[in-house]
Amino acid sequence: MKRQLFLPLALVVVVPVFSLQDNSAGQSKKSQTQDIDPLALQVLKAATDPIRDAKTYSFRAFVGTEQLGTNGQVITLFHVSDVTVQRPDKLHLDFAGQGQKVQFYFNAGLAALYAPSEKLYSSLSAKATIDAELEDLAKRKVPVPVKNFLQSDPYKSLTQNLRSAYVIGMVKIFDQPVHHLAFTEPGAEWQLWVIGGDNPRVRRLQVIDRSEAYQPRVTVDFLDWNLKATPAADLFTFNKPADAREVPILGVATPTIQQSGGK
8 A cells, every 4th residue: 555644634733713814815804893901912913923033942832723523513533733943944843642653844936845653754845934834834735823923023913913812811720820811803803821930932722713603712822842952963853864764745644533332
């Protein structure tokens, strides 16, 4: 049987819900009422500007995405991604979730996927920079749950089409005090939980896709932020093992979730 390497839904660093509206189409429709609390934007900016200013950084993302089962029930799938970014044109991602583990390499327009356990790889066409590659993926409607936090200006990408922004208040996530924020934009609503203090950082993001009838949500827990990462020089370049085999990509792996009866 000819082998193919799946491009995991979460690896293609996006769910349509999670593009958090980069396009400018909505910019001309300013007739929509806006309700923006400046404090919500202030907290968001405090948490995202350090990411913008970091030359090289890394984080772990624990992602839960909702999919429809064959009986119409909403099922939650989970994966973990370890992400390393070196601006403007280098990205490495280790993905572990449904099926095989996959590594994604992006270096100045050269990209590859590699499944180390099976020693399968695929070469990809790619743009020259991370921003350009993410824009191209969005145009092709390829989903990236952490997309906004890979772009050169996360704050700008998150606020372009906001209709509302609110401060919910201080809450706790596993005994960690966080600022809870809520936002809406055309077709989606999202919440953000931000750790404050001298080292502000994003802790959790949840997005609900209002454009789908079943309104799926994506939840991302951000862990192990390192805004001064020092990755090995070869982390972003795929060096093909001598015994690795090249295979075609089967496209974005959107699973069909079969469900059996409980008789």
